[in-house]
Amino acid sequence: MGKQSPYDLDELRISIDRLDNVICAVLAERFSLTEKVGLYKASHGLPPIDTAREERQFAKIATLANQYGLDPVFAQKVLRLIIDDVVVRHQAIQARSSQK
Amino acid sequence: MGKQSPYDLDELRISIDRLDNVICAVLAERFSLTEKVGLYKASHGLPPIDTAREERQFAKIATLANQYGLDPVFAQKVLRLIIDDVVVRHQAIQARSSQK
Numbered sequence: 001m002g003k004q005s006p007y008d009l010d011e012l013r014i015s016i017d018r019l020d021n022v023i024c025a026v027l028a029e030r031f032s033l034t035e036k037v038g039l040y041k042a043s044h045g046l047p048p049i050d051t052a053r054e055e056r057q058f059a060k061i062a063t064l065a066n067q068y069g070l071d072p073v074f075a076q077k078v079l080r081l082i083i084d085d086v087v088v089r090h091q092a093i094q095a096r097s098s099q100k
Numbered sequence: 101m102g103k104q105s106p107y108d109l110d111e112l113r114i115s116i117d118r119l120d121n122v123i124c125a126v127l128a129e130r131f132s133l134t135e136k137v138g139l140y141k142a143s144h145g146l147p148p149i150d151t152a153r154e155e156r157q158f159a160k161i162a163t164l165a166n167q168y169g170l171d172p173v174f175a176q177k178v179l180r181l182i183i184d185d186v187v188v189r190h191q192a193i194q195a196r197s198s199q200k
Contacts, residue, residue, distance in 0.1 A: 012134075012140070013137070015133050016130060016133050019126050019129060021164055023123070023126055023127070023178070024164040026126065027170050027174075028169050028170040029119060030120075033115050034116065037109065040107045060117065060120070068124045068127075068128035070124055071185075077181055078123070078178060081177055081181065085171075
C-alpha cells in the first residue's frame, strides 16, 4: 500500500463518532419502546422472557446483518447484550408492579 | 396497573424490529469506515490499538448516552464489543499488509 492511503484519518473518525451518536440515539429509543413492552407484560401477567420471540429476533437480525454486509455473529452478540439488559429491566418492572 | 395498558404489543415490536434494522445498517456503515481506518493504519505503520483514542471514545459515548437517557454503562459495553471486533479486523489487515 505504501503511504498513498486515500483516506483521511480525522475525517473517518468524525464520521465514526457521528455514527456512535446515531447508535446511542437508536438504542435510547429502543429501550424506551422495550420499557413500554415491560409495562404491557407486567399489566397482562406475561413473563419478562419470551423465548419464542427471542429466537425469531436472533434469526431476523442474522438475516438483516447479512443483507447489510455485517457479520451476523457480531449482530447477534449486540442483540444478546441488548436483550439481557431488557430482561433485567422487565423483571424490575414486574417486581415493582407486583408490589402495588 | 390492571389490564388498561395503553400499549399495543404487536405495534411496539414492529417499531423495535425497525430500530434493529437501523442498528444493523449503522453498524455495517461503521465497520466499513473502520475498515478504511485499518487500511490507513496499516499503510502508515500505525498500531491497531490506539488507547488514547479509545479512552476519548469511551468518555464521549458515556456523555452521549446521558444526553439521550441511555444507560452510559450499557453504551460503553456496546462500544467495547464494537472496538474489540474492530481491533481484530485491524490486526488482520496489518498481517495481510505486512505479507506484501
